[in-house]
Amino acid sequence: MIDNENGTARLPTSDAVPRWLLYAVSFWGGFQIMVLEMCGFRVLQTHLGSSVIVTGTLLTVFMIVLSAGYYAGGLLSRKLGTARGLFRILAVGALYTAIVTSLLLEPISALGLALRAWFGAHPFLQGGVPAAVLSVLLYGPPVFLTSMISPYWTHLQTVASGQDGADAGQQSGFFMALSTVGSIVGTMASSYLLIPFFGVVTAASATNAMLLLLVLAGWRLTCAPAPRQLAVQA
Numbered sequence: 001m002i003d004n005e006n007g008t009a010r011l012p013t014s015d016a017v018p019r020w021l022l023y024a025v026s027f028w029g030g031f032q033i034m035v036l037e038m039c040g041f042r043v044l045q046t047h048l049g050s051s052v053i054v055t056g057t058l059l060t061v062f063m064i065v066l067s068a069g070y071y072a073g074g075l076l077s078r079k080l081g082t083a084r085g086l087f088r089i090l091a092v093g094a095l096y097t098a099i100v101t102s103l104l105l106e107p108i109s110a111l112g113l114a115l116r117a118w119f120g121a122h123p124f125l126q127g128g129v130p131a132a133v134l135s136v137l138l139y140g141p142p143v144f145l146t147s148m149i150s151p152y153w154t155h156l157q158t159v160a161s162g163q164d165g166a167d168a169g170q171q172s173g174f175f176m177a178l179s180t181v182g183s184i185v186g187t188m189a190s191s192y193l194l195i196p197f198f199g200v201v202t203a204a205s206a207t208n209a210m211l212l213l214l215v216l217a218g219w220r221l222t223c224a225p226a227p228r229q230l231a232v233q234a
Contacts, residue, residue, distance in 0.1 A: 017083045017218065017221065017222060018221060021214065021217060021218055021221065022153060022157075023178060024214055025086075025090075025149060025153075025214050025215075025218065026149055026150065026153060026175050026178045026179050026182070027178050027179065027181065027182040027185075028182060028207075028210060028211055028214055029090075029146045029147075029149040029150075029179055029182065029211070030178070030179035030180060030181065030182030030183035030184075030186065031182040031183065031185055031186035031189075031207065032142075032146055032182075032186065032207050032208065032210075032211050033066075033143050033146050033147065033183060033186070034182075034183040034184075034186035034187045034190065035186045035189070035190045035194065035203060035204065035207045036097070036138075036139040036142060036143055036204060037058075037062055037139070037143070038186075038187065038190035038191060038195060038203075039138075039139065039190070039195065039200045039203060039204045040058055040062075040134075040135055040138055040139050041055070041058060042195055042200050043105070043109060043134065043138060043200060044058055044112075044131055044134055044135070046109075047109050047112050047113055047116075047130075047134075048112060048113075048116060048127060048130055048131055048134070049127065051127050053124060053127040053128050053131070054127045054128075054131040057127070057128050057131035057132050057135065058131055058135045060132075061131075061132055061135035061136060061140065062135065062143060065136075065140050065143050065144045065147070066143065066144075066147045068144060069143065069144040069145065069146070069147030069148050070147055070148070070150070070151050071151075072144070072148060073147065073148025073149065073150070073151035073152045074151040074152075074154075074155060076089070076148065076152065077148075077151060077152040077154075077155035077156060078155060081156075082156075082222075083156065083218060083222050084218075084219065084222050085152075086148065086149065086152045086153075086218075087215045087218045087219050087222070089145050089148055089152075090145060090146065090149070090211065090214075090215045091212070091215050091219075092145060093141065093142035093144075093145035093146050093211075094142070094208050094211050094212040094215060096141045096142050096145075097139070097142045097204060097208045098205070098208055098212075100137075100138060100139075101200075101201055101204045101205050101208070102201075102205070104137075105138075105200070105201065108134060108137050108138055109134070111130075111133065111134070111137075112130040112131075112133065112134040113130070115129055115130040115133060116130045142208075146211075149175070149179065150172070150175040150176050150179050151172075153171075153175050154168065154171045154172045154175050157171045157175075158171050186207075190203055194206070194207070
């Protein structure tokens with residue numbers, strides 16, 4: 001539930017999450033997922049070509065990862081039960097993206113080329129297997145972790161509302177819509193601006209840095225007791 005007096009979200013564990021941060025994390029999560037997907041398209045196109053098999057494999061892998069992330073996010077929201085739990089998850093995803101983008105992009109791409117040569121006699125495996133491996137290794141883990149945002153927030157907000165889940169549909173619809181808007185903007189930004197003018201490394205690194213800043217802000221802001229608790233102590 002949003003506390004209108006101080007603009008914070010009241011969570012079951014008394015974590016005080018500012019409303020702007022809830023919205024920003026949801027929006028940027030969707031944005032980041034599509035930037036990584038477009039970066040994946042670009043890497044695969046450069047090393048494996050842009051055949052229907054390569055493109056279809058990447059899309060299939062991303063859909064599987066997203067589905068798994070949505071489900072896992074709902075489970076972990078019940079197990080962890082705090083906003084800080086989600087910030088830990090997102091921090092791991094951001095760290096993985098930073099390491100892969102800065103250190104492992106070329107080795108992973110080389111692995112894709114080696115697999116393509118290995119399956120050269122098989123027209124379907126030649127494109128499908130390397131595309132699947134690269135899609136998973138490059139951005140599978142961060143997309144999996146980032147896709148947990150909407151179900152995680154939905155659970156925490158529904159429990160915090162104190163209405164026995166009566167507003168679960170509204171909360172779910174809102175956070176999914178906000179994440180989708182972020183994905184739309186991320187797709188357009190990466191297609192028309194970030195990747196064409198700055199390249200894959202800069203695009204992935206810059207958007208990942210923004211996500212990390214939001215995570216650090218959330219971690220810092222949930223350190224302090226909630227405003228209502230401070231008022232009682234005073």
